[in-house]
Structure formats: structure tokens, C-alpha cells
Amino acid sequence: HVAHYAERGEAGEVHDVLLELKLIADVGLVGFPNVGKSTLISRVSAARPKIAEYPFTTLQPHLGVVAIDHATSFVMADIPGLVEGAHEGKGMGDRFLRHIERTRLILHLVDVSGWEERNPVEDWRSINRELKGWHPALASKPQIVVANKMDVDTSKANLTKLKRATRKPVFAISAVTGEGVPELLRELARILPTLPFPDLLTPTGAEPKSLEAPLVPLSVERVSEGLLVARGTKLERLVARTPLENSAAVDDLQNRFYRLGLNDMLVAAGAHEGDVVRIGTFEFNYMPDE
Ligand SMILES: Nc1nc2c(ncn2[C@@H]2O[C@H](COP(=O)(O)OP(=O)(O)O)[C@@H](O)[C@H]2O)c(=O)[nH]1
Ligand SMILES: [Mg+2]
Numbered sequence: 001h002v003a004h005y006a007e008r009g010e011a012g013e014v015h016d017v018l019l020e021l022k023l024i025a026d027v028g029l030v031g032f033p034n035v036g037k038s039t040l041i042s043r044v045s046a047a048r049p050k051i052a053e054y055p056f057t058t059l060q061p062h063l064g065v066v067a068i069d070h071a072t073s074f075v076m077a078d079i080p081g082l083v084e085g086a087h088e089g090k091g092m093g094d095r096f097l098r099h100i101e102r103t104r105l106i107l108h109l110v111d112v113s114g115w116e117e118r119n120p121v122e123d124w125r126s127i128n129r130e131l132k133g134w135h136p137a138l139a140s141k142p143q144i145v146v147a148n149k150m151d152v153d154t155s156k157a158n159l160t161k162l163k164r165a166t167r168k169p170v171f172a173i174s175a176v177t178g179e180g181v182p183e184l185l186r187e188l189a190r191i192l193p194t195l196p197f198p199d200l201l202t203p204t205g206a207e208p209k210s211l212e213a214p215l216v217p218l219s220v221e222r223v224s225e226g227l228l229v230a231r232g233t234k235l236e237r238l239v240a241r242t243p244l245e246n247s248a249a250v251d252d253l254q255n256r257f258y259r260l261g262l263n264d265m266l267v268a269a270g271a272h273e274g275d276v277v278r279i280g281t282f283e284f285n286y287m288p289d290e
Contacts (some may be wrong), residue, residue, distance in 0.1 A: 028103030
């Protein structure tokens with residue numbers, strides 16, 4: 001059998017695709033701007049995010065490898081941009097929240113110095129509200145609360161209040177002086193091997209929309225005197241790829257119409273000789289079988 005014609009290519013499909021990058025890190029560092037996230041990650045790893053550029057210090061999450069000893073290391077991500085209303089997209093916070101989905105542990109940094117009359121207990125509560133608002137799974141992710149800026153005088157009193165509110169251990173550190181940091185790292189190294197890896201395949205946040213065009217089944221409809229319209233994904237594709245100026249190709253197309261059941265449907269729709277049958281942009285005259 002020799003091919004006497006080449007089929008045409010079908011029309012290509014056009015899709016808009018939105019790809020989301022989600023980091024995978026062991027530890028996700030969260031907290032309001034200026035609590036000391038960048039200072040801490042630059043102290044414990046080689047990551048060098050910018051420090052103190054209020055309010056959006058860093059627009060990209062920074063990853064740092066924290067090496068405890070030659071056998072133990074983990075990846076920490078400085079996740080910037082959490083503000084009140086972040087889970088609703090405020091301050092681009094939703095861009096950052098998605099990165100937290102894939103961390104094994106949340107390290108929640110709270111500034112307990114009380115500067116600018118901030119209330120550390122309120123701060124801790126509202127960050128947790130943002131996490132939960134983004135995805136309930138984030139609220140149940142293991143979380144270690146860390147009180148930062150313990151080198152400031154006012155911090156001790158606030159630490160007591162924070163401990164009372166969280167009702168769980170709070171690590172007290174100073175990212176600037178390094179006080180409490182080795183103890184925190186030891187705890188992270190101890191707890192991480194006990195935690196599962198996050199499920200990477202189940203999407204969270206917004207549901208992706210399907211890009212598949214639905215297969216339209218074959219249908220024939222009389223739209224006016226002398227005109228029938230045949231619709232169907234397979235049928236339209238067949239016609240689109242047939243070089244209609246080639247008689248051998250058109251013969252094959254007729255056979256394929258039969259196999260799809262088009263002729264039976266035309267008969268059922270009451271087609272008679274000379275009717276125009278339209279398929280996509282193509283029209284032909286109906287000739288009943290002898
Ligand atoms: N006194 C004190 N200041 C700190 C400490 N950690 C961070 N800071 C300061 O807090 C400001 C914000 O720190 P940064 O790391 O940029 O916070 P981020 O926005 O959470 O990344 C900077 O001026 C830091 O020097 C700390 O432990 N003690
Ligand atoms: Mg920062």
C-alpha cells in the first residue's frame with residue numbers, strides 16, 4: 001500500500017498555563033516583617049538575604065543549608081511577606097504562603113522586644129490565623145515557636161506572656177548575639193528525622209483548572225432548509241487534516257465518515273440528496289447510498 005497523499009496537520013491547541021514554583025525546605029521560617037528571620041538564617045547558614053528593609057525585605061524566599069555536623073544538615077527557608085491579610089493576597093502574601101505548604105516544620109519567629117508597641121502574643125496569633133486561612137493543613141503542621149531579640153531589655157516580660165499564651169515550649173534566642181541559637185538548632189536536628197515529608201503531589205490552595213478540551217460526541221442537526229450541521233471532535237479533526245483537493249484522501253474520508261456512523265445519522269436526520277452538510281468550515285453535498 002502506497003500513500004498517495006499527506007494528511008494536513010490539525011490546528012494546534014493554545015493553552016494558558018500558570019506554573020507555580022513551590023520550594024521544598026525542611027524548615028520554613030515565618031513571622032511578621034522585621035522579627036529577625038533574615039538575621040537568623042544568615043547567622044545559621046550561608047544564605048545572605050538583605051536585613052531590615054521594611055516591609056518587604058526579601059521578595060524571594062531565601063534558602064539556607066544549616067549544617068549541624070558532618071552528618072546532619074537541613075534546609076531552612078526564610079519566607080518573607082507575611083502580613084495581616086496575606087492569605088487573601090494582601091501584600092503579595094499569598095505568593096509566599098504557598099512555599100510553606102511543603103516544609104516539614106514551621107519555625108514561627110516572634111519579636112518579643114515589643115518595639116513600636118507591638119504585642120508579641122497578638123503577632124503570634126495573627127500569623128497563625130494567616131497560615132490557617134491559607135490552608136487548614138498549615139495550622140496542623142508541626143510548629144516551633146521562637147522568641148527573638150532576647151538581648152533587648154523588654155523581652156523577658158513579653159516572653160513570659162508568650163509562653164503563657166502558646167502553652168507550649170518557646171525557644172528564647174537572640175539572632176544578633178547568638179544566644180539560644182545552638183539549643184534551637186539541636187532541637188531542630190532532633191525533631192526533623194521524626195517528621196514525615198510533605199505530600200508533594202496533592203495540590204493545595206486554588207484548584208487547578210483542567211486544560212483538556214472535552215470530546216464532543218457526534219451529532220447532526222438540521223439548521224435550515226437544505227443545510228445540516230454535523231458536529232463532533234473526532235469528525236472535525238478528520239476533516240481538518242484531510243487534504244480535500246486530493247481525491248484519494250476524500251475517498252478515505254468518506255470511509256471514515258461511515259465508520260464514525262455519520263451516514264446513519266444523516267439518514268436519521270432526514271437528509272436527502274443535494275442537502276449541504278457542514279462540518280466545521282467545510283461543506284459538502286449529501287449523496288445517499290445507492
Ligand atoms: N536587638 C535585636 N535586633 C534584631 C535581632 N534580630 C534581628 N534584629 C533586627 O531587626 C531588624 C529586622 O531584622 P530582619 O532579619 O531583616 O527581619 P525579617 O524582616 O524578619 O527578615 C534588623 O534591624 C535586625 O538587625 C535580635 O535578635 N536582636
Ligand atoms: Mg527578611
